[in-house]
Amino acid sequence: MKVLAPLFAFFALASAQGLTIGTPKKGQRIPMERPFTVQVIKNPHIISSIEVALTIGIVSCPQSSGCPDPSNVGEVLYQGPYRPRPHRAGGNYQNFTVTIPFDEDLIGRSQLTVNRFFLIGAQNGATLQSYGVEIDTFPL
Numbered sequence: 001m002k003v004l005a006p007l008f009a010f011f012a013l014a015s016a017q018g019l020t021i022g023t024p025k026k027g028q029r030i031p032m033e034r035p036f037t038v039q040v041i042k043n044p045h046i047i048s049s050i051e052v053a054l055t056i057g058i059v060s061c062p063q064s065s066g067c068p069d070p071s072n073v074g075e076v077l078y079q080g081p082y083r084p085r086p087h088r089a090g091g092n093y094q095n096f097t098v099t100i101p102f103d104e105d106l107i108g109r110s111q112l113t114v115n116r117f118f119l120i121g122a123q124n125g126a127t128l129q130s131y132g133v134e135i136d137t138f139p140l
């Protein structure tokens, strides 16, 4: 336990370093081929972290198997830097405008994926966090 305790403490700290997806909300209906906002909020944290990159993707959730693990990015809607900024309302976040292309396979239940690559702690440990938000996609 003596060895494991600091490890658990580190993971507790690391998970407190997480993100919140402000929008879209779970179950939200999103039309294809129309831009919409993905609000990625960086939660307040104790230890500093260096943001390296973020991806936003979309993947279908087949009825038979459900949504895959959100580390499966799916069709890439955004790839690039993550630069959250403090706002008067809503905290420290960055809004991304993305568009889901028309894709028959994505009609119905699908999962918006957000993957964040960042460095944390004194050793700048490379860390990947994956988030998924189930949405309902439909063609216009």
Ligand SMILES: *[C@@H]1O[C@H](CO)[C@@H](O)[C@H](O)[C@H]1NC(C)=O
Binding pocket: 022, 023, 037, 039, 087, 095
């Ligand atoms: C970011 O997106 C959220 C949710 O759509 C919205 O409420 C907020 O006003 C947007 N912020 C800016 C600065 O555009």
